[in-house]
Amino acid sequence: MSMWVLWLIAAGVLFVVEMFTFTFYLLWLSLGALAAGLVALVLPDAWLLQVVAGSLLALVLTFFTKPLSERLRNARGFKDTGTEIIGRQGLVTEPIEPGRYGQVKIGGDTWSATSTVALGKGQQVIVVRRSTTIIEVERWGDMY
Numbered sequence: 001m002s003m004w005v006l007w008l009i010a011a012g013v014l015f016v017v018e019m020f021t022f023t024f025y026l027l028w029l030s031l032g033a034l035a036a037g038l039v040a041l042v043l044p045d046a047w048l049l050q051v052v053a054g055s056l057l058a059l060v061l062t063f064f065t066k067p068l069s070e071r072l073r074n075a076r077g078f079k080d081t082g083t084e085i086i087g088r089q090g091l092v093t094e095p096i097e098p099g100r101y102g103q104v105k106i107g108g109d110t111w112s113a114t115s116t117v118a119l120g121k122g123q124q125v126i127v128v129r130r131s132t133t134i135i136e137v138e139r140w141g142d143m144y
Contacts, residue, residue, distance in 0.1 A: 003044060007037030007054070020133050024069040025062060032058030085111075085127050089140060092123045096137070104137055111135045 014030035036054030043049060088106050096102030096119040104113040104125055113135045119125060124140035 002040070003047065003050065004037045004040035007033050007040055007050065011037060017132075024065065028058045028061035028065070031061060032056075085130055085135065088127050090125050090127065090137065092119050092121055092125055092137075095120050101134070104135065106135075113137045115139075 011030045011033035014026045014033060018024070018026035018030060032054040034054075035057040036050040039046065039050045039053045085106065090104040090106035090111070090113075092102060092113075093105050093110065094103035096104075096113055096115045098116055098118060099114075101112045101114060102119065104111050104127075106127065112133060113125075115125070115137050117139065119137070119139060125137035126140050127135050128138050129136040
């Protein structure tokens with residue numbers, strides 16, 4: 001497989017993860033991987049130049065756009081999807097065992113979820129924490 005294809009796959013994966021997190025850091029890494037892929041397309045054997053070009057672009061974007069992303073996050077009307085889901089009620093669709101992932105449906109979305117206690121299918125839960133794409137839930141009756 002050509003190196004430019006690997007860079008393109010890395011850029012795509014980083015971009016998809018960015019869409020779940022909205023951190024902007026993975027977006028810049030994705031663009032860096034895309035730049036490295038362009039260098040690989042033109043100079044397929046210059047792998048060090050590919051890494052340097054991608055890293056430099058990601059660093060420059062991170063450094064110069066951080067104030068812009070902070071301004072966007074603090075703008076009126078901006079809602080962080082990460083904090084919006086905390087406190088919402090959901091329904092367990094796949095059982096959750098401590099230390100293992102299950103599935104919880106909240107509104108129209110299905111999330112991978114963990115819990116410190118075993119939760120069976122059909123139980124009502126409440127979201128207490130969220131990391132990137134995994135939520136932590138507790139049994140609805142335990143908190144309220």
